[in-house]
Amino acid sequence: MNKVKLNIDGKEVESEEGMTVLEAARSAGINIPTLCYHEKLAPHAACGICIVEISRGGRSRLVLSCIYNVEDGLVVKTQTPKLIKHRKMLMELMLASSPAIADLARQYGVEKPRFEDKITQCVLCGRCVRYCNEVKKANAITFVGRGINRRVAFVDEAVSKGVCMDCRECFGLCPTGKIPRETDSACFDGLTIQDILFDKKGK
Amino acid sequence: MTRLKSPAALERARKQILSQRDSQRPCVAICTGTGCQSYGCNKVYTAFVNELANTGLQGKVDIRQTGCPGFCERGTIVVITPEEICYLRVKPEDVPEIVSTTLVGKRLVDRLLYEDSNGKKIAYEGDIPFYKRQMRIVLGNNRLLDPKSIDDYIALGGYSALAKALFKMSPEQVLEEVKRANLRGRGGGGFPAGTKWETTRNAPGTTKYVIVNADEGDPGAFMDRALLEGNPHCILEGLIIGAYAIGSHEGYVYVRQEYPMATENVSIAIGQAREYGLLGKGILGSGFNFDVTVHRGAGAFVSGESSALMTALEGMVGEPRPKYIHTAVSGVRGQPSNLNNVETWANVPLIVNKGSKWFTSIGTAGSKGTKIFALVGKVNNTGLVEVPMGMTLREIIYDIGGGLRQGKKFKAVQTGGPSGGCIPESLLDLPVDFDELTKVGSMMGSGGMIVMDEDNCMVDIARYFTSFLGDESCGKCVSCRVGIGQMIKILDRICQGKGQRGDIELLEELCEVVRDVSLCALGKTAPNPVLSTIRYFRDEYEAHIEQKRCPAGVCKALVSYYIKPDKCQGCQICLRDCPVEAITGGKGLVHIIDQNKCTRCGTCLEVCPSRFAAVARLSGEPVPAAPPLGTKVVRQKGKQ
Numbered sequence: 001m002n003k004v005k006l007n008i009d010g011k012e013v014e015s016e017e018g019m020t021v022l023e024a025a026r027s028a029g030i031n032i033p034t035l036c037y038h039e040k041l042a043p044h045a046a047c048g049i050c051i052v053e054i055s056r057g058g059r060s061r062l063v064l065s066c067i068y069n070v071e072d073g074l075v076v077k078t079q080t081p082k083l084i085k086h087r088k089m090l091m092e093l094m095l096a097s098s099p100a101i102a103d104l105a106r107q108y109g110v111e112k113p114r115f116e117d118k119i120t121q122c123v124l125c126g127r128c129v130r131y132c133n134e135v136k137k138a139n140a141i142t143f144v145g146r147g148i149n150r151r152v153a154f155v156d157e158a159v160s161k162g163v164c165m166d167c168r169e170c171f172g173l174c175p176t177g178k179i180p181r182e183t184d185s186a187c188f189d190g191l192t193i194q195d196i197l198f199d200k201k202g203k
Numbered sequence: 204m205t206r207l208k209s210p211a212a213l214e215r216a217r218k219q220i221l222s223q224r225d226s227q228r229p230c231v232a233i234c235t236g237t238g239c240q241s242y243g244c245n246k247v248y249t250a251f252v253n254e255l256a257n258t259g260l261q262g263k264v265d266i267r268q269t270g271c272p273g274f275c276e277r278g279t280i281v282v283i284t285p286e287e288i289c290y291l292r293v294k295p296e297d298v299p300e301i302v303s304t305t306l307v308g309k310r311l312v313d314r315l316l317y318e319d320s321n322g323k324k325i326a327y328e329g330d331i332p333f334y335k336r337q338m339r340i341v342l343g344n345n346r347l348l349d350p351k352s353i354d355d356y357i358a359l360g361g362y363s364a365l366a367k368a369l370f371k372m373s374p375e376q377v378l379e380e381v382k383r384a385n386l387r388g389r390g391g392g393g394f395p396a397g398t399k400w401e402t403t404r405n406a407p408g409t410t411k412y413v414i415v416n417a418d419e420g421d422p423g424a425f426m427d428r429a430l431l432e433g434n435p436h437c438i439l440e441g442l443i444i445g446a447y448a449i450g451s452h453e454g455y456v457y458v459r460q461e462y463p464m465a466t467e468n469v470s471i472a473i474g475q476a477r478e479y480g481l482l483g484k485g486i487l488g489s490g491f492n493f494d495v496t497v498h499r500g501a502g503a504f505v506s507g508e509s510s511a512l513m514t515a516l517e518g519m520v521g522e523p524r525p526k527y528i529h530t531a532v533s534g535v536r537g538q539p540s541n542l543n544n545v546e547t548w549a550n551v552p553l554i555v556n557k558g559s560k561w562f563t564s565i566g567t568a569g570s571k572g573t574k575i576f577a578l579v580g581k582v583n584n585t586g587l588v589e590v591p592m593g594m595t596l597r598e599i600i601y602d603i604g605g606g607l608r609q610g611k612k613f614k615a616v617q618t619g620g621p622s623g624g625c626i627p628e629s630l631l632d633l634p635v636d637f638d639e640l641t642k643v644g645s646m647m648g649s650g651g652m653i654v655m656d657e658d659n660c661m662v663d664i665a666r667y668f669t670s671f672l673g674d675e676s677c678g679k680c681v682s683c684r685v686g687i688g689q690m691i692k693i694l695d696r697i698c699q700g701k702g703q704r705g706d707i708e709l710l711e712e713l714c715e716v717v718r719d720v721s722l723c724a725l726g727k728t729a730p731n732p733v734l735s736t737i738r739y740f741r742d743e744y745e746a747h748i749e750q751k752r753c754p755a756g757v758c759k760a761l762v763s764y765y766i767k768p769d770k771c772q773g774c775q776i777c778l779r780d781c782p783v784e785a786i787t788g789g790k791g792l793v794h795i796i797d798q799n800k801c802t803r804c805g806t807c808l809e810v811c812p813s814r815f816a817a818v819a820r821l822s823g824e825p826v827p828a829a830p831p832l833g834t835k836v837v838r839q840k841g842k843q
Contacts, residue, residue: 048681051720062719064720067525089712090716093681093686093689115689116692117689124681124684146676146677146678147678148674148676150684
C-alpha cells in the first residue's frame with residue numbers, strides 16, 4: 001500500500017491509499033462526528049454529519065469524509081464555523097422527526113428544533129438495512145418509497161417471517177435505540193421495522 | 204438490404220435510394236410527433252391516403268409521416284414539398300381541399316396558413332417568424348424524414364459521418380475534433396463532452412460503456428423526446444462515433460418508460476442499423492465492433508442523474524451513488540462509462556462531418572453550437588426552438604415565441620427545469636448560454652423554458668418546483684429529504700397566509716444546507732427555485748408574509764372575491780356558474796358571495812361580463828360588508 005500524506009486540522013497525518021478521510025482522521029486521533037457511519041458496514045453517506053472542508057491547490061469544497069478517499073497533499077478542516085453550522089442544522093432537521101436523538105442533538109447545541117415533522121423516530125441512517133444485507137446476508141429489510149416517503153420495511157411483509165432470522169442484531173445498531181431489544185415472538189410479531197420505531201407504547 | 208461493407212457501399216446505397224426518388228415529386232409531410240398525435244395526426248394521414256387514392260394521385264404524390272418540427276402550438280402540421288408550403292392546425296376534413304387546391308390546382312389554402320399579427324398570410328415554412336429566427340442544425344432534419352426509415356436518413360447523408368470517422372480518422376482524431384468543438388453536455392451540467400470522453404478512454408477497465416441519457420423528466424420539456432422520436436438514427440450515429448473514439452463496444456440507450464414512441468422508434472432504428480451493418484461486428488467493413496441495448500427506465504426523475512441512471516441500468520433502484528470518483532471512470536458495474544444526453548450525441552455527426560471550426564463559429568465564447576429549448580408557458584408560440592447559443596431571452600420569447608398571451612405583462616422566465624431559476628424582466632437581454640444563466644442564479648439544464656406572466660405568483664411557483672423535487676428526491680441524504688421537506692412546509696405556510704417573519708431567512712439557511720451537503724445534482728441544485736425567486740421577487744414573499752397578500756392573486760388562502768353592489772347588474776351568470784352555490788341573489792338583485800362557502804375558484808370573475816366588471820379579486824384587504832339581501836341593482840346608463 002502506498003503511503004499518503006495529508007493535513008487534517010493542522011496536523012500532518014500519514015495514511016494509506018484507499019482509506020477514507022474519516023478513517024485517516026480517526027487513526028490519527030482526530031474525531032469527525034458521524035451518525036449513519038458504522039465501521040463494520042459500507043459507508044452510506046446519508047446523514048451528512050461527517051462533512052469536512054477539503055482543499056488542494058487553492059480550491060476548497062465540502063465533501064463527506066466517510067466516502068472521500070485520502071489524496072496526497074490534501075488539506076482537511078473538520079471544524080470550521082460553516083461545518084459546525086451545517087451539522088447543527090442537520091441534527092435539527094433529524095430531531096424534528098426523532099425525539100429519540102435528543103441527547104445526541106444536544107451535543108451539537110440543538111435543544112428544540114425550529115421545524116415540525118411527523119414523529120417517526122427513524123432517521124433512515126440505514127444501519128439496520130446495511131447490517132441485514134451486508135453482514136447477515138438475510139436481505140430481510142430494505143428502504144421503501146422515495147423522497148419524503150422513504151421508510152424502512154421488510155422486503156416483502158407477507159414473506160418476512162421466512163426471511164428475517166429474528167437475530168435482533170440490528171437492534172443495537174439503531175442510533176435512536178428505538179428498535180426494541182426484546183420481543184416475544186419471532187420476526188417482531190409481524191411488525192415492520194418502521195412500526196417498531198414508532199414506539200407506540202412509549203410515545 | 205444487404206450489409207454495407209464499406210463507405211463506398213454506403214454511398215452506393217445512398218445514390219440508389221435517391222435514384223428511386225424524384226425530388227420534384229410533391230411530398231406531403233405530416234408531423235406524427237407526440238404533440239400532433241394528440242391533435243389526431245393519424246386521422247389526417249389516413250385522410251390523405253384515402254383522398255390521394257380517390258383522386259387518382261396515388262403514386263404521383265409521396266406521403267411521409269415525420270417527426271416533430273417543433274411548432275406544437277399549431278398541430279397538426281403539414282408541409283408540402285418541394286415548395287415547403289406549411290399548413291397549420293390541419294384537420295382530416297381539410298384534406299380534400301388541400302389535395303384539390305394545392306396538389307392539383309397548385310394554389311394555396313389561405314385559411315390554413317400562418318397569419319402574422321398584422322393579418323398577413325405566410326405560405327412557406329421558412330418565412331414564419333417562429334422558424335425564421337431559429338437555427339435548426341439538429342432539429343431541422345425531423346421534418347425531412349420518416350423516423351422509421353433508415354433509407355430516409357441515409358438519403359440525407361446519414362451515417363456518412365460514421366464512415367468518415369471510421370475510415371478517415373483515428374479515434375484520437377475524432378476525440379480531438381470533439382474537444383476542439385467544445386461541445387458541452389446538453390443534459391444539464393454543461394460539462395465538455397470531449398473531456399469526458401477522454402476520461403473514459405483513458406480510464407482503466409475491461410469493458411467501457413457509452414450511454415444515451417434519454418431520461419428526460421423536467422416538467423414541460425420534450426427536446427430529447429422529439430429528437431429520439433423524430434430522428435433516432437442521428438443519435439445512434441453520434442453514439443457509434445463516440446464509442447469508436449472512446450474504445451467502447453457496448454452501449455445503452457436509457458429511455459424513460461413514459462416515452463413509448465421514442466422507445467419504439469429507437470428500437471426500430473437499432474434493428475435497421477444492425478441489418479445494414481452499421482451496428483454489430485465489423486461496422487461498415489471496418490474492424491470496429493459495437494452494439495446497443497435499449498433500457499427502459501421505471502419513471503424516476505432522479506434516474507436522469509448519471510450515477511443513479513447507472514445503478515438503475517444494473518437492475519437496482521435508481522439511486523445516486525456517492526461519486527467523488529466520476530462515472531466516466533467508474534460507472535456501470537464499476538467500469539468506465541460515458542454518459543451523454545440525447546441532444547449532445549445528436550451534435551456529434553455534425554461536428555465530424557462539418558468540422559470543429561464550423562461548429563465553433565456558432566455560439567458564444569464559452570458555449571458553442573445551438574441549443575434546443577422547450578418554449579412553454581404563457582407565450583403565444585409554444586414548441587421546440589433551436590437557436591444559436593447567445594441569443595437573448597428577449598429574442599427567444601418575443602421574436603420566436605411571439606410574446607405573451609393576451610397581451611399580459613411578462614414577469615419571469617424559468618429556465619433549466621425544476622431545479623433551474625426564475626429570471627426577471629430586467630435580465631431579458633441576457634444572452635442565453637451555459638455560463639450567463641448560471642451567473643444569474645439559474646441554469647441551462649436540459650433546455651426547459653417556461654414563460655410566466657403577471658398572473659403567476661412567484662412564491663407559488665417556487666413551491667411547485669420544490670414540491671416536485673421533494674417527490675422526486677431519492678430520499679437518502681438527510682439534507683435533501685428532510686431539508687426540501689421543511690422548505691415545502693415553509694412555502695406552504697407562506698402561501699396559506701401563515702408565514703412568519705424570519706421565514707425567508709430560514710428558507711435561505713435551509714437552502715445552504717441542502718446545496719452544500721446533498722450528494723447528487725438533484726439536491727445540490729434543488730434550492731435554485733427558492734433562491735432565485737427570493738433574489739428577484741423578494742417583495743412577493745414579503746407581501747405574503749407581512750400583508751397576507753398575494754400580489755398575483757393566486758394563493759387561494761389569501762384572496763377573496765367580492766361583487767361590487769354598484770356594478771352588479773343581477774344577470775345571474777355568476778350565480779349559475781358558481782360550482783359550490785356560494786352566490787345568492789336573483790334577477791335584478793345584487794348578487795352576494797358567501798365568503799364561507801366560496802372556494803376561491805375565480806369562476807365568477809371569469810364569467811362576469813366585461814361590460815359590467817362587477818367581480819373584484821381582493822388580496823391583503825378585508826372584504827367590504829355585503830349589502831342586505833334583496834337589494835335592487837343600480838342600472839347602468841345605456842343598459843337595460
